[in-house]
Amino acid sequence: MKSLTHNHFQKTAFIIVVTLVFATVSSGIFSRQAEAAKKDVLVVARAMDINSLDPHIAFCDTCKVVIGMMYETLIKLGADNKTILPQLARNWEVSGDGMTYTFYLDEYAVFSDGSPVESKDVKFTIERWQNLKQDSSMYAKSISKVDASDPRKVVITVSSWPSELLGQLAVPYAGIINSDVARANGAVSTADAPKKDKAEAWFMKNSVGSSPYVLESYRPDEEIRLKQNPKYWGKKPAIKRIIIKHVPEPVSQAQMLESGQVDIAMQIDADTAKTIRNKNVVIKSQPSYYFNYVALVPGATNLEVPLTPKVREAIALAIDHEGMLDVTLGGAGRVQPSVIPVEFPGGGGLPMPKQNLVKARKLLAEAGHPNGFGLLAVYPDMTSFGVSFSVVMQKVQQDLRKIGIKVKLEPVTMAVLRSRTGGTIPMTILMWAADYMGSAQYVQYFAMVPGTTWYYLASGTTNDMKELTNHREAALMEKLQKASAEEAEKLYHEFAKEMINEHVIIPIGNPNLLLTYRKNVLGMRYDIITEIPFDEISKR
Amino acid sequence: MLRYIIRRLLAIPLLVFGVVTICFFLAHNIKGDPLSSLLSFRQLGNPEIVAATKARWGLDKSLPEQYFIYIKNLLAGDFGTSFRTRRPVLEDIADRLPATLELAIVSLVIGSLAGIFLGMLAAYYRNQLIDDGARLFALIGSSMPVFWSGLILLFIFSVKLQILPGPGRLDPVTDIPPYVTGMFTIDSLLAGDIDKFLDAVRHMILPAFVMAWSMMGIISRIVRASMLDVLNQEYILTARSKGARELRVIMNHALRNVMIPTLTIIGFSFAYLITGAVLVETIFSWPGVGYYAVSSTRALDFPAIIGVTIIGATAFLVTNLVTDISYAFANPKIRLGR
Numbered sequence: 045m046k047s048l049t050h051n052h053f054q055k056t057a058f059i060i061v062v063t064l065v066f067a068t069v070s071s072g073i074f075s076r077q078a079e080a081a082k083k084d085v086l087v088v089a090r091a092m093d094i095n096s097l098d099p100h101i102a103f104c105d106t107c108k109v110v111i112g113m114m115y116e117t118l119i120k121l122g123a124d125n126k127t128i129l130p131q132l133a134r135n136w137e138v139s140g141d142g143m144t145y146t147f148y149l150d151e152y153a154v155f156s157d158g159s160p161v162e163s164k165d166v167k168f169t170i171e172r173w174q175n176l177k178q179d180s181s182m183y184a185k186s187i188s189k190v191d192a193s194d195p196r197k198v199v200i201t202v203s204s205w206p207s208e209l210l211g212q213l214a215v216p217y218a219g220i221i222n223s224d225v226a227r228a229n230g231a232v233s234t235a236d237a238p239k240k241d242k243a244e245a246w247f248m249k250n251s252v253g254s255s256p257y258v259l260e261s262y263r264p265d266e267e268i269r270l271k272q273n274p275k276y277w278g279k280k281p282a283i284k285r286i287i288i289k290h291v292p293e294p295v296s297q298a299q300m301l302e303s304g305q306v307d308i309a310m311q312i313d314a315d316t317a318k319t320i321r322n323k324n325v326v327i328k329s330q331p332s333y334y335f336n337y338v339a340l341v342p343g344a345t346n347l348e349v350p351l352t353p354k355v356r357e358a359i360a361l362a363i364d365h366e367g368m369l370d371v372t373l374g375g376a377g378r379v380q381p382s383v384i385p386v387e388f389p390g391g392g393g394l395p396m397p398k399q400n401l402v403k404a405r406k407l408l409a410e411a412g413h414p415n416g417f418g419l420l421a422v423y424p425d426m427t428s429f430g431v432s433f434s435v436v437m438q439k440v441q442q443d444l445r446k447i448g449i450k451v452k453l454e455p456v457t458m459a460v461l462r463s464r465t466g467g468t469i470p471m472t473i474l475m476w477a478a479d480y481m482g483s484a485q486y487v488q489y490f491a492m493v494p495g496t497t498w499y500y501l502a503s504g505t506t507n508d509m510k511e512l513t514n515h516r517e518a519a520l521m522e523k524l525q526k527a528s529a530e531e532a533e534k535l536y537h538e539f540a541k542e543m544i545n546e547h548v549i550i551p552i553g554n555p556n557l558l559l560t561y562r563k564n565v566l567g568m569r570y571d572i573i574t575e576i577p578f579d580e581i582s583k584r
Numbered sequence: 585m586l587r588y589i590i591r592r593l594l595a596i597p598l599l600v601f602g603v604v605t606i607c608f609f610l611a612h613n614i615k616g617d618p619l620s621s622l623l624s625f626r627q628l629g630n631p632e633i634v635a636a637t638k639a640r641w642g643l644d645k646s647l648p649e650q651y652f653i654y655i656k657n658l659l660a661g662d663f664g665t666s667f668r669t670r671r672p673v674l675e676d677i678a679d680r681l682p683a684t685l686e687l688a689i690v691s692l693v694i695g696s697l698a699g700i701f702l703g704m705l706a707a708y709y710r711n712q713l714i715d716d717g718a719r720l721f722a723l724i725g726s727s728m729p730v731f732w733s734g735l736i737l738l739f740i741f742s743v744k745l746q747i748l749p750g751p752g753r754l755d756p757v758t759d760i761p762p763y764v765t766g767m768f769t770i771d772s773l774l775a776g777d778i779d780k781f782l783d784a785v786r787h788m789i790l791p792a793f794v795m796a797w798s799m800m801g802i803i804s805r806i807v808r809a810s811m812l813d814v815l816n817q818e819y820i821l822t823a824r825s826k827g828a829r830e831l832r833v834i835m836n837h838a839l840r841n842v843m844i845p846t847l848t849i850i851g852f853s854f855a856y857l858i859t860g861a862v863l864v865e866t867i868f869s870w871p872g873v874g875y876y877a878v879s880s881t882r883a884l885d886f887p888a889i890i891g892v893t894i895i896g897a898t899a900f901l902v903t904n905l906v907t908d909i910s911y912a913f914a915n916p917k918i919r920l921g922r
Contacts, residue, residue, distance in 0.1 A: 459616035
């Protein structure tokens with residue numbers, strides 16, 4: 045009797061094993077057939093952080109990518125990431141005083157429903173962008189008036205910061221929308237837009253731009269699909285369909301790329317890239333314009349000692365920037381001297397930061413802390429551009445220990461970090477990605493002048509710490525109001541030097557961007573605004 | 585028994601309401617700023633934009649006011665709009681719950697059958713090589729972190745051998761089947777699309793196996809221990825003495841008594857699979873409720889957090905009820921409601 049059961053178990057086990065082997069082998073045949081059929085489809089792996097698909101509400105890294113594919117702007121950035129090229133505007137003029145911009149719309153430009161792109165659409169777009177008062181509206185702040193009396197001509201008047209309007213109008217959030225369709229679906233451009241506009245839900249399922257692609261479907265935490273706009277007025281791209289799959293883990297992205305499931309993986313970090321052995325995968329490393337930075341908050345209420353200029357300088361001098369690149373990026377990056385990237389106006393020719401422990405200790409002693417002190421670092425527990433913030437802060441902790449500063453690390457979620465920005469974060473680390481080619485964004489955000497974001501944050505609970513105000517920077521900002529592009533570059537350079545000497549914002553490295561893709565993908569390059577210009581891509 | 589079931593069913597909404605209330609007030613008192621999902625860090629210094637955003641999302645009202653508005657909407661079937669996805673929470677959950685259920689059901693079936701089989705095997709061949717092998721296999725599955733085993737299996741089967749697909753529910757290029765249940769296997773069968781059905785099944789093999797493997801350990805241990813106890817009972821000896829085939833002895837006499845504690849574990853495992861599979865969902869890019877729950881929690885997305893809590897609480901309550909009912913079928917001695 046026992047032998048019967050013994051045989052039965054053996055038979056059952058044998059049947060199970062054979063079934064499993066058959067299922068897996070036969071499934072392999074089908075998966076290869078699926079891959080061969082996608083020559084005009086591009087599949088991309090990316091950890092999507094989309095917060096909206098409404099171009100005037102969206103504000104995130106993935107948003108720039110997808111909004112940039114669905115909406116065209118008046119002008120765009122060239123392949124050198126510097127030259128402004130025509131897009132919906134075939135040409136433009138700037139008045140002598142730099143306050144009036146006249147754009148002449150391309151007569152062939154049409155939206156995805158076939159209706160022509162007219163000046164009323166540009167006016168509606170800009171006014172909605174301003175009046176919704178969402179994140180990206182800061183780039184439309186300088187615009188005081190939009191004249192759309194001529195359907196083929198748009199006249200934009202600015203009130204301040206004139207020299208960077210062209211760069212700002214190339215941002216994907218400035219994408220021109222079909223005003224008639226948008227209005228019919230709840231979009232409002234008037235001053236009461238924050239209360240009256242109800243179009244966001246509609247934009248999550250539809251797009252109303254003029255670009256080569258339109259939104260096919262969006263499933264949060266899963267994928268977004270774009271398909272070719274059949275009515276596109278320009279040269280149709282080779283790729284007819286783009287599918288961006290949400291793949292949170294870089295290792296999973298690398299696996300999908302190696303196995304051919306995806307054509308491009310957008311966020312593989314340097315360490316993961318080293319594990320890729322597949323000869324059909326191309327890995328190109330090139331400088332980017334992102335950077336991570338350590339920030340000191342002199343206005344924090346829980347400081348053991350005040351973060352005076354000497355103390356801040358001592359902290360900055362103690363950091364080993366070259367060592368930081370090795371530890372966090374395996375050397376795949378650059379030391380960045382100031383918040384303005386080297387290739388941006390005013391960012392070049394600045395002194396490189398160097399660790400100087402002797403001077404750091406001397407400054408601490410002069411500040412009255414020869415034996416160091418304790419310092420709390422509250423930072424978001426995340427990885428940004430392939431850099432783990434935990435690893436960075438551990439390195440900072442080690443460096444500062446050499447001058448007697450004992451750093452206590454407290455990783456938190458971003459939501460918790462934000463709730464504590466009112467004044468209980470003495471030190472933190474954050475990141476910045478450029479939205480367009482221009483340096484005004486750095487000044488508006490990082491300058492220690494009342495009205496900028498970091499002046500508010502660095503002041504802690506007071507939000508207005510007078511001793512933090514940098515009067516030289518305030519004077520430079522006044523001069524920028526009327527500066528030409530050449531004059532502005534010199535002023536930004538002065539700004540950069542001031543920001544270096546403040547030691548409130550300390551850049552911790554500029555990670556290289558890794559372009560990782562299958563060998564049969566052509567036309568890959570880095571675009572400062574959309575990361576990858578998908579309409580230029582084709583497949584062999 | 586029917587009265588017992590009805591009483592339990594009527595209690596579920598009341599219990600869920602209690603859970604929602606506790607969750608609502610707890611979530612709003614956690615340290616953290618829900619504006620982090622609604623606004624970027626750059627706008628923190630702009631009081632005008634912060635105020636406009638709070639007004640738009642009702643965060644400028646007092647907590648009791650927010651609570652009553654939430655309950656009023658909830659009773660009308662409106663779970664609110666997710667701060668993170670900007671879609672109705674109910675729509676988000678309707679998309680994700682079938683994905684989780686599909687994976688959880690398949691994992692549960694595989695894990696339960698395999699766990700029971702391994703447990704029976706281990707008990708029958710106690711202290712022999714088969715016993716050691718079965719227990720080792722199950723123990724490895726329970727001990728290994730699922731994100732690690734998931735990545736390793738993906739590497740072996742998807743990247744190196746290329747006999748199984750990578751993350752996702754379908755091939756990246758394949759369109760999803762017309763929505764009926766939200767479960768791609770069933771929906772593709774209903775649409776008559778066999779290729780899509782097979783694609784969905786293939787994509788489920790690895791994540792389901794990883795989840796099932798993690799469950800097998802405890803199920804097989806329970807079964808083994810119970811089986812060893814039951815096999816020594818006198819009625820088993822009687823059955824054998826009467827000439828019953830060994831297979832009949834095991835399946836008809838022993839297994840039924842082993843199933844009661846096993847069903848309890850299976851019931852809890854199912855509820856856990858629905859809400860706790862976030863690591864598997866992350867590694868395999870499986871857009872389920874677990875990943876949604878964790879992402880929403882990290883972002884302090886209150887409407888989504890409470891929406892998922894409602895689903896999770898309901899899942900546990902219903903699963904407990906089903907488990908209790910199945911006891912009565914597994915063991916006629918148990919009469920529910922008495």
